[in-house]
Amino acid sequence: MIRLSQVRKTFQREGVALPVLSIDELQILAGERVALVGASGSGKTTLLNLVSGLVLPESGSIEIDGTDICQLSEHARDRFRADNCGCMFQSFHLLDGFSALENIELGASFTGRKPDREHVLELLESLGLSDRAEHYPSQLSVGQQARVALARALVNRPKVVLADEPTGALDPQTSDSIFDLLLTTAENESITVICATHNESLASRLDRTLRVEDWK
């Protein structure tokens, strides 16, 4: 379960503190699939970064399965993120000089666990990428890139997948298929999904929709 209590986050802009998020209480159940909706700049990405531990709130606590990540050292938080969170981005953020297989393996490089090549190959097969394993991102279609990014987010068998507009760069058909893959895998493996999106139709396919504007 993910639990945010009394979380306050502000950004400094030209010396002025701008409140971004103010969440008194938010709970997301294990295996729950949640959509974050709101206008650009409303704080969706900031919430994802807070949950992943990439940024810290000024106050409050963020618990993932009972661990308050705000109390961890930065090093421990990095390791916690590597072990428990899978991240997916709008522009996929694949590394150019690495093949599809290597990009996926990168996702498993910082956990401290032994690399599980068999699991990576299974992922590639389940996502229809077996014949693209050695291809570089520039040699892949946008849809294939999205699937590699999804595989990278899932490779560590994370407790939570944090997806920031994961289908924002895709056409509706490809977008649906990627989203299907994400939801199916999440359901099969009881993974919690927090997905920031502008797409109300995609949001409606998730268990719950949270409006970020409510936390101003």
Added chain:
Amino acid sequence: MRLSRIVTRNLRRRPLATVLTSFSVALGVALFSTVGAVRRASEEGFQRSAAICDLVVGPKGSSLELVLNSLYHMGQSQGNIPFSVLQSLNERPGVEWTIPSAVGDSYRGYRVVGVTDELFSRAGLSVQNGESFSFSTEDLIRERTEGHHDGHEVTPAVIGSLVAKDLSLGAEFFPSHNLREEGGAEEHHDSPTKVIGELAATGTPMDRAIFIPLSDFYAIDGHKPTKESSAGGTRDPLGLSSIFLRTKPGFHHIRIWRDLNDRLDTQAARPADQVRKLFEIIGGVDRALRLVAALVMAVALIGVLVAIYNTMGARKKEFAILRALGAGRQTVLAMVVAESAGLAAFGGLMGLFFAGAGTWAASGYLQTQTGVLVSAIPGLSELQLLLGVIIVGGLAGLVPALSAYRTEAAKHLASTN
């Protein structure tokens, strides 16, 4: 995926920059390593020859020139010392042994040196092919006392390993009466000389000398006494160019050295001291070359820093992605430091390869000119140099690495491609 693989991948992503940056490091390392290797090999080769004896006795003049001429077969002979010096030294209680030598002839640039057979055992020269000649210092003194020189009909010669490139076992030749490199002029047609033995290589100037018995040297027509020369002195053809001398342990060395230098017609030089002096003289050039090489290396390593630093702006997103995947700041820092050290290591290895190839290519020429064998195989000092370059390369990478370390992942992930 291991960090080392990520680093290798990152370096391979920018092949041109990687190769060019490493190449500049390679140039510095190659220059530094070659200068050092040649210097070390030369000094070792010269010191090896210098260790043959404690003193070189010769006519008054430059001590360095005497040592260079008699032990290293370089430069011109300063003249002769009276034969009686050998006799008196052999009668001195503090003298362990003496080896007389006479120079003045050559063949195709190789010195023909009249010696007694003790040289081979004293100098650790072993005959690899054929045999040695037999003519001792005792034989020489007896011949001189009896007033004759029993040269062979065909002079037997034992050649150094480098001479074997031009003369084979059994070959006959006529030495020329000069020490000039080009040889040729004034051949001694009265003294056919035959190669009867070939010495094993020593990596010293001994490898490019032709040794004949002193009795045969004196029997050569041009070396016989004339009316003018029979007065003795430095032009006495029956004198000796030098005497290699080993003293007995204790105070004898200093006394003999002083006595010989007190005489009006002789000097005694310590070869080890002269070699040291020689390398002090050329040490300035050596240091200048090494300084230039060190500067080239320093500039190259700054180049590594600049090359990596220039990519930092474009790589912020890459670091942010790695951070999002769970990489710690220290991991990102280590990755950039490892890239920098990797570039330096690649350049260093390439430099050692260039140095080895260059040394190998030049070793033949150096050996022909000086007799000194320069090894193309990297030694401990080259490996220490490589290690130093890798460490400095890694340290140079700290500057861009700190920039990577400070990357705020959230900020750079937010921006789109």
